[in-house]
Amino acid sequence: MSPFTVLMLLSVVAASALFIALALFLNYITGELEKIGGEEKGYGVKASFLSKIRVGVRAIEVETAAIPTQVTKLNATLTSVRDGLIVVDNNLAGVIAAVSKQVVP
Numbered sequence: 001m002s003p004f005t006v007l008m009l010l011s012v013v014a015a016s017a018l019f020i021a022l023a024l025f026l027n028y029i030t031g032e033l034e035k036i037g038g039e040e041k042g043y044g045v046k047a048s049f050l051s052k053i054r055v056g057v058r059a060i061e062v063e064t065a066a067i068p069t070q071v072t073k074l075n076a077t078l079t080s081v082r083d084g085l086i087v088v089d090n091n092l093a094g095v096i097a098a099v100s101k102q103v104v105p
Contacts, residue, residue: 036049
């Protein structure tokens with residue numbers, strides 16, 4: 001057998017293994033999601049816990065939508081506070097320097 005034939009066969013085996021593993025894991029995930037199901041609502045219909053999670057995630061998304069705009073405003077405010085504190089720090093350093101230069105009679 002030529003090396004190219006061996007490589008081709010290895011590639012086919014690897015691709016087949018990949019697709020088999022994918023099918024098995026998808027089947028496992030589907031089984032787990034069906035276990036989540038939900039409680040009986042009547043007439044054999046189940047309320048989906050996944051839909052409740054989706055609604056909750058959507059509510060969080062709506063409630064936190066204003067954060068990006070508020071953060072930029074907060075950053076601007078905190079920058080001005082920082083600048084003011086730098087001035088206070090410089091003034092205090094000057095006061096400390098002046099006090100330390102005083103001679104006690």
